[in-house]
Amino acid sequence: MLVGAFACPHTPQLLARPGTEDRDLVLRVHAAFARVKRRLEACRADAIAIVAGDHVEAFFLDAVPALAVYVGTECAGTFGRYRYRFPIHEPLARSIVEAGIERGFDLFYTQQAPLDYAFYVPLHFTMPEPAVPIVPLHVNVYLPPQPTPRRCYEWGKALGEILRARPERVVLMASGGMSHFPGTDRYSSPEFDYDRRLLDALAAGEGRQLAAVTGEELDKMGNIELRTWATLLGAVGDVKADVYCYEPSWHHGNAVVEWPV
Amino acid sequence: MTEELHYRFPPAAAYRLNRCLFALKSDDGFRARFLKDAAAALREHALSDEDAAAIARGDRDGLLARGAHPYLVFMADLRLRMEREPVAFEFF
Numbered sequence: 001m002l003v004g005a006f007a008c009p010h011t012p013q014l015l016a017r018p019g020t021e022d023r024d025l026v027l028r029v030h031a032a033f034a035r036v037k038r039r040l041e042a043c044r045a046d047a048i049a050i051v052a053g054d055h056v057e058a059f060f061l062d063a064v065p066a067l068a069v070y071v072g073t074e075c076a077g078t079f080g081r082y083r084y085r086f087p088i089h090e091p092l093a094r095s096i097v098e099a100g101i102e103r104g105f106d107l108f109y110t111q112q113a114p115l116d117y118a119f120y121v122p123l124h125f126t127m128p129e130p131a132v133p134i135v136p137l138h139v140n141v142y143l144p145p146q147p148t149p150r151r152c153y154e155w156g157k158a159l160g161e162i163l164r165a166r167p168e169r170v171v172l173m174a175s176g177g178m179s180h181f182p183g184t185d186r187y188s189s190p191e192f193d194y195d196r197r198l199l200d201a202l203a204a205g206e207g208r209q210l211a212a213v214t215g216e217e218l219d220k221m222g223n224i225e226l227r228t229w230a231t232l233l234g235a236v237g238d239v240k241a242d243v244y245c246y247e248p249s250w251h252h253g254n255a256v257v258e259w260p261v
Numbered sequence: 262m263t264e265e266l267h268y269r270f271p272p273a274a275a276y277r278l279n280r281c282l283f284a285l286k287s288d289d290g291f292r293a294r295f296l297k298d299a300a301a302a303l304r305e306h307a308l309s310d311e312d313a314a315a316i317a318r319g320d321r322d323g324l325l326a327r328g329a330h331p332y333l334v335f336m337a338d339l340r341l342r343m344e345r346e347p348v349a350f351e352f353f
Contacts, residue, residue, distance in 0.1 A: 056332060061279060
């Protein structure tokens with residue numbers, strides 16, 4: 001069953017805390033992460049299914065999956081001095097691949113791939129105690145052509161049905177967003193107004209709006225990663241989002257959000 | 262008219278260049294070899310002289326013009342800085 005749904009940023013500066021960042025802002029996002037952690041404990045989750053866009057870490061140009069599921073026994077990765085490793089809830093991961101393919105989604109799966117920091121950063125801050133296994137779900141966001149927001153939403157709808165039919169208590173988490181433009185001339189000028197308008201729509205229970213935007217619009221608004229949110233929104237439907245925080249830093253719109261399930 | 266995207270299809274001609282940036286970003290061993298002797302490390306990737314020079318200079322605009330993926334350029338640079346100036350991180 002699905003017992004919770006959250007979106008969290010994975011901005012690496014929230015973890016690495018360089019001197020370029022506004023300390024108070026970072027700590028406010030950490031406080032919102034702490035709220036998510038308490039909620040995960042209250043949900044008594046058995047597993048976290050986390051949707052993130054691999055940042056060309058597990059999947060380079062040798063093979064570029066649009067949608068992928070990690071079905072190994074565990075997964076691990078590194079980011080700077082951080083070394084991380086998580087057990088995978090293998091029966092749940094396998095059922096997602098099998099039921100997803102049965103429903104017409106040609107999922108890629110891997111039993112051994114490095115885990116990107118996009119998965120790690122939110123889990124670093126929100127993993128409940130005691131810790132639970134995860135199922136990493138990849139959506140291609142960085143290597144065009146990416147799946148359309150519509151396709152992500154449809155996959156999320158199927159994913160939500162699959163999770164609701166499972167015996168485990170599963171929390172669905174979308175990692176990423178909001179507006180940021182790493183590696184481009186726009187790095188220091190994200191589209192914060194776009195983020196705020198979208199958050200207003202989500203708070204009003206209009207999640208389906210994100211299924212209707214084009215990939216081109218997401219690129220233009222620095223929001224290619226919102227494909228992970230579109231996936232989550234497909235699973236939760238048009239319910240009203242509870243926005244824990246929206247913290248625009250000099251390079252990144254950081255939002256932490258919960259949806260009722 | 263379609264505006265130019267920030268993140269474009271990586272041209273196949275830039276595969277080796279992107280492979281090298283990927284290694285700088287994600288391969289701790291290669292990054293260490295690069296920091297020790299950049300020219301020798303870059304030879305491992307059999308790059309063109311122009312590509313190797315752009316990486317050695319950290320010439321972001323030049324790399325993008327040569328087909329490098331913007332995110333790979335960004336994160337390769339960040340990971341190199343994290344190695345070179347570790348005291349600049351975990352600042353608070």
